[in-house]
Amino acid sequence: MxxxxxxxxxxxxxxxxxxxxxxxxxxxxxxxxxxxxxxxxxxxxxxxxxxxxxxxxxxxxxxxxxxxxxxxxxxxxxxxxxxxxxxxxxxxxxxxxxxxxxxxxxxxxxxxxxxxxxxxxxxxxxxxxxxxxxxxxxxxxxxxxxxxxxxxxxxxxxxxHTIESLTSALDTRTVIGQAEGIIMERFGVDAVTAFAILKRYSQDSNTRLREIAELVVETRQLPSA
CATH class of the missing domain: 3.30.450.40 (GAF domain)
Known part of the structure; x- marks a missing residue:
């Protein structure tokens, strides 16, 4: 034993x-x-x-x-x-x-x-x-x-599981923040408006918000309509 x-x-x-x-x-x-x-x-x-x-x-x-x-x-x-x-x-x-x-x-x-x-x-x-x-x-x-x-x-x-969830959430928040920054710089809008733009694209395309943000960070532009 x-x-x-x-x-x-x-x-x-x-x-x-x-x-x-x-x-x-x-x-x-x-x-x-x-x-x-x-x-x-x-x-x-x-x-x-x-x-x-x-x-x-x-x-x-x-x-x-x-x-x-x-x-x-x-x-x-x-x-x-x-x-x-x-x-x-x-x-x-x-x-x-x-x-x-x-x-x-x-x-x-x-x-x-x-x-x-x-x-x-x-x-x-x-x-x-x-x-x-x-x-x-x-x-x-x-x-x-x-x-x-x-x-x-x-x-x-x-x-x-807890650590993985927290890490994933932190990574998601980071990439969304990066995408917000790109939109703010390109279109001269504030953070609230930049997030609203991302959210609208996510809803209209039925795509996760993180995926939209990753695309913006990768291409430095909004997805095609």
Whole structure:
């Protein structure tokens, strides 16, 4: 157990040095795959309006089976992400909980699954999903270790998402400010009018404001009408 705790601590230290949500997720899935003896791993993320998406898959089969779960609205990834804490199946082909999905997972060579919810700031952000080719592959998994790993992973992913969002917002504000400056200089208008011009072009063309601003900065002129 002490050895496993040290592995989790090492993963947390590595995650703290990674910048960006995508590489952080990839580190989580690969570390979980090795730590818990899975053949493959992935993360289900809850996006706006409750949409579930797959992130950091270690193999194409993860993406395929996750997408099928999302389509059918059934499976361990869906259950762990939305309503349960830990979901385990030792024989997917015979598991009655997912009659449409389980046999298809079995047909793709996946016979065991273990999924744990990911939570940050008191809300669910998704699930960590482990895939095994053997029946009973996760029977001896240490549940306390899984809970600990998932908690650390949740915190790391939430922090990476926050940093990425703030960086993106700052970059957007910077490029919009640059575009405003170009319009102000070229047309002799103030900052409020320059922003209104950008916003009007964005609305009329149904294009994101940032994209309009980037075009102005790149070409130093307003887009063609």
């Amino acid at each position: 002490a050895e496993h705790d040290e592995i989790v601590s090492a993963v947390v230290r590595e995650l703290s040095a990674i910048r960006g949500l995508e590489p952080s997720i990839e580190k989580v899935t690969e570390s979980a795959r090795l730590l818990f003896g899975a053949d493959q791993a992935g993360v289900t993320l809850i996006q706006g309006r409750g949409e579930l998406v797959t992130a950091g898959p270690t193999d194409e089969v993860v993406t395929a089976l996750d997408s099928l779960q999302h389509e059918l609205h059934q499976g361990p990834c869906v259950d762990a992400a939305t309503e349960q804490h830990i979901v385990v199946s030792h024989d997917l082909g015979a598991d009655p909980r997912w009659p449409a999905w389980g046999p298809q997972a079995h047909a793709r060579g996946v016979n065991s699954m273990l999924a744990a919810d990911l939570q940050a700031d008191g809300r669910r952000i998704g699930a960590l999903n482990l895939f095994g080719s053997r029946v009973n592959q996760f029977r001896d998994t240490d549940s306390a270790l899984l809970v600990s790993f998932s908690a650390h992973a949740s915190a790391a992913l939430a922090a990476a």
